[in-house]
Amino acid sequence: MAEPAVGADPTAFPERGARRADLDRVVTAFLVEEAAALDEARYDDWLDLLEPDFLYRVPVPLLREDPALPRHSATAVLFEATKRTLRLKLGRVDLRHAWSDRPAATTRHFLGGVRVFAVPGADTVRVDANLLVTANRGVEHSALVTASRQDVLVPRGGGDYRVRARRVLLDVEVPTVEQLSIIF
């Protein structure tokens, strides 16, 4: 299928460089705290962990015949957000007419297999992890999603980081609205 021809793509995600197993523990600790901020609905704390130019993307899953070809689109996304758009989204919870956020769903992020890689030519790191998230609200809204989550982290020293980019590669080909309403 045709992917549009575009110039230098600001949404391009960095390739993995050398494996940095020495950083696995400290980065895992950071990501566990980060996920807790989301699950505990401490959204201001969570937004503080994002770089100003943060870009969040959920590429369109591609079910193709040949397993050697990429399983997700390089250009098309189910969803995309900047820090500004996420601030709007998370700010909704305090507003009375945010129908899809009130009552709010309870989410729980389960993070596993965290592996840190260098990013060639940069002092950031790329972190690949397995993610399972559940979201529940009332009787009918119940979602479970698994994904490969990939982050670009900027080191701040002393084991602290900021998230510059996040890419969520869903395992499900055609997700439900409930699955897609999760911030991964």
Add this chain to the structure above:
Amino acid sequence: MGESFDNTFRLNRDIFFDDALLAREYARVFFPTWQLVGFSDEIPEAGDYVVRRLGADSVVVVRDERGRIAVLLNSCGHRGTRLCQAAFGNAAHFRCSYHGWTYANDGRLVGVPGLRTHYPPGFRKSERDLPTARVVCRRGFLFATWDPDAPDLEDYLGDLAWYLDALLDGAGGEWEVYGPPQRVVARGNWKIPVDNFAGDGYHMRTAHQIALEQGIYGDTLADGTRGRGRFDLLGVNIGTEQGHSVRAGYVVEKGTETLGPLRGEPAYPGYPPETWPRLTAGQTPEQVRFNSDLEVVHGAVFPNAVFLSVAHDRAIGEDDDPLTRYLVWRVHSPIDARRTECTYWTLVPKAMDADWKRRSYSYQARTQSAGGILFEMDDFENFARIDSAMPGTAAGAVAADLSLGLGLGEPAPEFPGPGRAEYLTLSEHNQRAFYRRWAHLMEVEADG
């Protein structure tokens, strides 16, 4: 369903949750109509295919070795096995995974293992080609129907064809599909989102109140009703006999109730101002009148395709981002009576540069895509709330109401497009056109 003389238009609610009724819809609404199955851009090379739905059936939309587009039933003629399991790809042949019957990519059965040795002499391969639907490529849009007796696509579209052309010609005439489509499964009957896109300006102030309060449309008037400064939004509704619809919202001086002659130079909000003279030059005077000052336009191609074109600015982009428009097309395919698969294609004008195209796509993805947490989620939330509340014994016995604006619209005789156009910014005119057509095909009595 029915219209009565006491200013009401109602629908029986079981049409939104009854599976037996869906089976009738497949036969009476989906079989005889043309449906959007994709875009020729998606299958540029010989052998390229995408798997889509046409009514109740899975189909392979494929470009054959001679470059012609075919829509093939995705089911082997031997025992019915699904032929294409992937969502898209490239293949010269489709070989069935069960016993190996093999079809050329134009649907001809070309290989049957054991044909000469194990089949009776009168068995003819040539009588067992895959069923193919009629397909027409109209300006890159692929419409298909199973019905050999369906009218030609142009007759089927009727007055809507003018509006589709005006929409495409308004930005240079040549468009491309931006990447593979977004797909999502939503709760609620397929007619609920179609009804919404056909003409529901009424939900903006409630369902999307939060998005409007948060200012996601920036300085535009796309919220439908809240004019800013000296401007207002004037809605024109076009609902056709074939059940198609267009709702066009224009920026007008406050207090204006009809579209007068064009004042000053034509303006196309959401496209770069330096391109406006060029865009004007590519249109007929009537198209210019239709597209100029057009803030938001949406509508439906009966039965299940819808479109929306609207602009956003820095509120969801960066501080220096200009007002940028996107055009999205969607198809709503029933999975069952209460679940719908939505497929979204964003189209971008070929005349715009790569940055503009990317921004247009991003704006669609951030607000209105399957995962558009700033806007689309509140629609899906409402569709799910309809689905969970409607099927009760008492709830199912209440009628759904579509009386908004009934008999109140002013005809718009000077409007440049064909069809019965009427002025009324908030009206269920278009939804009534959709359900009238639907009821006609379903042979449902109009009993008030």
